Amino acid sequence: MKKNSKIIRTKTRASGGITDAERAQMESVSREWIDIAYRTTPIDPAKITDAIHRLYIAANLKVPRVVIAPSPLVMAFAYGASAAIWHRRKTDSTTDIVTFNATRIAADNATFNATANVTRNATFNATDIVTANATLNAIANAETGAARACYDLAGSFGLECAAQWMNSYQGGNMWAGWCSYLAAMRDVIGLRLPEHIAYQAWEDAAREGGFRVMHKEFCIVSDFPEFIRIDDQNRPHCESGPSHRWRDGWSLYHWHGVAIPAEWIEERASLTPQIALTWRNIEQRRAACEILGWAKILAALKARIIHEDLDPEIGTLVEVDIPDIGKERFLRVLCGTGREFALPVPPTMKTAIQAQAWTYGYDDPKDFLPPEVRT
Amino acid sequence: MKTFENICAQGDILIRRIASLPAGAERVDPENGVVIVTHSETGHHHVMDAGAVTMHRLPNSIMDCLLVVDQPAELRHLRAHDTHEPILFAPGVYHVRRQREYTPEGFRRVED
Numbered sequence: 001m002k003k004n005s006k007i008i009r010t011k012t013r014a015s016g017g018i019t020d021a022e023r024a025q026m027e028s029v030s031r032e033w034i035d036i037a038y039r040t041t042p043i044d045p046a047k048i049t050d051a052i053h054r055l056y057i058a059a060n061l062k063v064p065r066v067v068i069a070p071s072p073l074v075m076a077f078a079y080g081a082s083a084a085i086w087h088r089r090k091t092d093s094t095t096d097i098v099t100f101n102a103t104r105i106a107a108d109n110a111t112f113n114a115t116a117n118v119t120r121n122a123t124f125n126a127t128d129i130v131t132a133n134a135t136l137n138a139i140a141n142a143e144t145g146a147a148r149a150c151y152d153l154a155g156s157f158g159l160e161c162a163a164q165w166m167n168s169y170q171g172g173n174m175w176a177g178w179c180s181y182l183a184a185m186r187d188v189i190g191l192r193l194p195e196h197i198a199y200q201a202w203e204d205a206a207r208e209g210g211f212r213v214m215h216k217e218f219c220i221v222s223d224f225p226e227f228i229r230i231d232d233q234n235r236p237h238c239e240s241g242p243s244h245r246w247r248d249g250w251s252l253y254h255w256h257g258v259a260i261p262a263e264w265i266e267e268r269a270s271l272t273p274q275i276a277l278t279w280r281n282i283e284q285r286r287a288a289c290e291i292l293g294w295a296k297i298l299a300a301l302k303a304r305i306i307h308e309d310l311d312p313e314i315g316t317l318v319e320v321d322i323p324d325i326g327k328e329r330f331l332r333v334l335c336g337t338g339r340e341f342a343l344p345v346p347p348t349m350k351t352a353i354q355a356q357a358w359t360y361g362y363d364d365p366k367d368f369l370p371p372e373v374r375t
Numbered sequence: 376m377k378t379f380e381n382i383c384a385q386g387d388i389l390i391r392r393i394a395s396l397p398a399g400a401e402r403v404d405p406e407n408g409v410v411i412v413t414h415s416e417t418g419h420h421h422v423m424d425a426g427a428v429t430m431h432r433l434p435n436s437i438m439d440c441l442l443v444v445d446q447p448a449e450l451r452h453l454r455a456h457d458t459h460e461p462i463l464f465a466p467g468v469y470h471v472r473r474q475r476e477y478t479p480e481g482f483r484r485v486e487d
Binding site for chain 1: 377378379380381382383384385386387389390391416417438439453455456457458459460461462472474475476477478485486487
């Protein structure tokens with residue numbers, strides 16, 4: 001903090017930087033919300049239901065039915081089935097009011113029945129298979145089970161609705177970063193804004209639940225994972241299994257924060273140097289190369305260095321022999337974050353700087369000037 | 376914060392200062408208060424404050440864009456981990472090139 005800065009603290013305004021004492025308190029708030037983001041204890045139905053009810057009330061919406069799903073996967077498919085059923089009920093009501101009146105009570109219960117069945121079926125399918133099969137099969141069957149339950153309840157329209165789950169989701173504890181910031185402004189800096197009253201329900205829902213999908217009639221909230229594995233920078237990461245696993249068996253895999261296919265970890269032999277180097281997404285390609293190790297990739301593909309620039313950010317041009325494809329040239333280059341990437345470049349490239357110039361659209365390397373700053 | 380005179384790079388984009396906005400460049404609308412300089416499939420966009428910067432694009436251009444910076448503004452990378460450090464831009468006009476990679480059919484934009 002600058003000594004000359006003028007600290008202003010009122011209930012509605014804060015400016016002038018932060019004091020050392022405030023910074024220390026913010027560290028505490030940050031740690032608290034990091035812990036919430038990594039929560040693995042089971043969800044408390046009463047607490048999350050109360051928070052969601054208050055959240056809807058704060059938004060001037062009627063109190064919804066709250067259903068807890070064992071994982072975000074089941075949440076998404078339960079959402080699809082429930083949204084489809086509700087949509088059909090309401091669409092029908094516009095064309096056949098008699099039918100609507102006759103089935104009103106049934107419609108009122110549609111969400112509960114749909115979500116309860118989806119959740120129960122998917123959970124049963126997933127957990128049953130978890131106990132019987134290996135991890136990969138369990139994940140596949142958890143996904144298949146949830147999808148099948150959705151289809152059984154609401155047909156292909158239910159699956160189409162499930163695919164739209166991201167349009168109505170909120171992150172719960174997984175969006176802890178925003179909550180941490182707002183909590184620090186309120187509890188450390190001392191802001192007391194009218195919005196804080198409504199925000200309390202949001203904050204409580206973040207403490208008490210994971211991802212959620214919100215519908216006018218219902219809200220489906222995912223339970224927390226049963227474990228989360230991270231690296232020394234708090235990024236999801238595990239070299240020998242899932243980074244996240246929920247209690248129904250559904251899992252995610254990450255390599256230093258980058259989501260990767262489960263097979264790359266569970267069936268290491270399936271990840272070949274060819275797959276690694278030709279993977280389309282560059283972040284996942286980099287992760288694959290790290291998992292395998294550059295030495296193994298270069299040795300396996302009989303790599304030949306064509307040209308090595310003195311500047312590692314300009315890189316090294318290598319040629320490899322990829323089975324069924326043939327000779328390909330790649331520019332191995334260090335990015336501004338210190339990570340190494342591999343970019344396929346045309347076979348006509350002769351030098352690393354020519355290859356780098358080409359990647360930025362300069363067909364003539366004389367037109368390319370290396371950047372003064374690279375981050 | 377890092378600054379530059381003429382050329383800088385942030386992740387998969389290269390930025391070069393140019394003299395003026397080319398004729399025919401069409402303005403691109405900002406989103407939620409920011410100019411999305413490059414869009415990421417995973418949401419890790421590179422953005423600038425729409426109050427300080429306008430973005431333009433030449434017709435049919437998919438690999439590059441143009442920035443008119445009216446007041447000092449930073450180029451930010453929206454990712455919580457392995458974040459590319461912000462770079463401060465001075466007022467001026469800039470040409471942004473997005474990185475590409477080779478495919479047997481030609482080339483494609485680098486995806487992250």
